[in-house]
Amino acid sequence: MRKLGTKLGKDPMALYRYAANRDALLDGLTELLLDQWIIPRTSDLPSWQDQLRYAAHDFRALVLQHPHVVPLLVTRPLSTPMGLRPLGALRPLEQILAVLRGAGFASxxxxHAYRAYYGFLIGHILNELEEFVVNPDEDELGLKLGLHRLPKKDFPHLRQLAPMLLGYDGEAELDQGMTILLQGLQAQLHAKGPSIAPSASPSAS
Amino acid sequence: MRKLGTKLGKDPMALYRYAANRDALLDGLTELLLDQWIIPRTSDLPSWQDQLRYAAHDFRALVLQHPHVVPLLVTRPLSTPMGLRPLGALRPLEQILAVLRGAGFASxxxxHAYRAYYGFLIGHILNELEEFVVNPDEDELGLKLGLHRLPKKDFPHLRQLAPMLLGYDGEAELDQGMTILLQGLQAQLHAKGPSIAPSASPSAS
DNA sequence: ACCGTAGGGTCTACATCGTAGCAGGATGAC
DNA sequence: GTCATCCTGCTACGATGTAGACCCTACGGT
Known part of the structure; x- marks a missing residue:
């Protein structure tokens, strides 16, 4: 607030003319971001798998441009009920549901499909934004990543990962994950009928 | 800090004998939780898919007991490089890697498989912990969930979801998602060879 | 020209927070 | 006895979010 105020050359209190409080302002941030998320329309991209795949890459590109909003994106929904979120933040959800309904999913x-999709998507984002580099100047891999600290006995596999961690290709990995997920969803769709796995307890609590 | 101090009947400053600062204390919390995560050993559960499925359910049960640490669990790794995390927080990672290597995955x-798995897992958790109920006392579904606020024209699909939102079965949904994911991973494993999609740059930087 | 109203800005003040700095007190080794 | 080690407490400081009041400017109606 104070920082933002001075950044704008205004008094911090001036902000409260536009947002009720700090949290509301942060909610607005997430809305601004989600509202930029483009979900291809069925008329533009006939295959629903392609639509969702494209949307996933678009979302990734979007949040990578604003990585600092990611913590907000994941924590705010935990305290703000869906019904109270700003409309702009719900639009992508509605559009994805439309895509899925159009693909043949019952409501x-x-x-379920939306949850799997979106969950996987933000899970990927969280993975991709994780930090590994400890000493950027260091040449030796183990030191650069801070993995030398780990006992060789207890962390043999983790210590081997150093080269792969640096060669991370988030886009390819997301695409690969999407392939798995979309194939799985399609299988569920073709299985029709129950659509939800016929295991577990039939009566919800 | 102050709250915790009074809760313990001690001076807030006494805490600083045990943790360098607030952040370190929160990191300790996540470590405490992650260290309780049980990854079945191959000797106990021969199928690697079953191991990962079981671990996923265990993780879910664990965090549902401590939902307030979830925000920490997802945001802390964004600022703490992997190499600096406490060992207890890395143990599950190492064990999952061991499971995957044992299943035949190259390093x-x-x-990649770990990332897809863990990303999917926390994505599910974030989904499951989202709030929807606005007015718990309200009987009418739309009002209860606050969905009446949404324009019928713009949010037809979302408004239809009210009944399903209340009948959420997180355990079944996680299990279903795991089925999709594990099948996908198995397919990748059997494809052998590159194991990672044959696109992108072959030489790591 | 006047006034009233609304929208936006600023100042001050307060409670709350994390935490540095220092001063004890308790315990056990020698 | 003396010392070192560990733990606790008090005080104080700076930073933060925000309530309350006051003020300025713009503008429409008359």
Whole structure:
């Protein structure tokens, strides 16, 4: 607030003319971001898998431009009920549901599919934004990543990962994950009927 | 700090004998939680898919007992490089890598598979912990979930979801997602060879 | 020309927070 | 006895979010 105020050359209190409080302002940030998320329309991209795949890459590109909003993106929904979120933040959800319904999912199936899709997507983002580099100037891999600290006995596999950690290709990895997920969803769709796995307890608590 | 201090009947400053600062204390919390995560050993559960499935359910049960650490769990790694995390927080990672290597994944493939797995897992958790209920006392679904606020024209699909939102079964949904993911990983494993999609740059930097 | 109202800005003040600095007190080794 | 080690407490400082009041400017109606 104070920092933002001076950044704008205004009094910090001036901000409260535009947002009720700090949290509301942060909610606005997430809305601004989510509202930029483009979900291809069925008329532009006939295959629903392609639509979702494209949307996933678009989302990734978007949040990578604003990595600092990611913590907000994941923590705010934990305290703000869906019904109270700004409309701009719900638009992508609605559009994805539309894509899924159009693909043939029943309404419950569409919800499940959306959850799997979006969950996977932000899970990937969280993975991609994790830090590994400890000493950027260091040449030796183990030192650069701080992995030398780990006992060789207890962390043999982790210590071997150093080269792969640096060669991370987030886009390829997301695409690969999407392939898995979309194939899985398609299989569920073709299985029709229950659409939700016929295991577990039939009566919800 | 102050709150915690009074809760313990001690001076807030006494805490600083045990943790360098607030952040370190929060890191300790996540370590405490992650260290309770049980990854079944191959000797106990021969199928690697079953191991990962079991671990996923265990993780879910664990964090549902401590939902307030979830924000820490997802945001802390964004600022703490992997190499600096406490050992207890890295142990599950190491064990999962061991499971994957044992299943036949090469070291790069194991990393990719781990990322897909863990990303999917926390994505699910974030989904499951989202709030929807606005007015718990309200009987009418739309009002209860606050969905009445959404324009019918713009949010037809979302408004239809009310009944499904309340009948959420996180355990079944996680299990279903795991089925998709594990099948996908197995397919990658059997494809052998590159194990990672044959695109992108072959030479790591 | 006047006034009223609304929108936006600033100042001050307060409670709350994390934490540095120092001063004890308790315990056990020698 | 003396010392070192560990732990606790007090005080104080700076930073933060924000309530409350006051003020300035713009503008429409008359």
């Amino acid at each position: 419950a199936g569409a919800l | 790069a493939g194991a990393l």
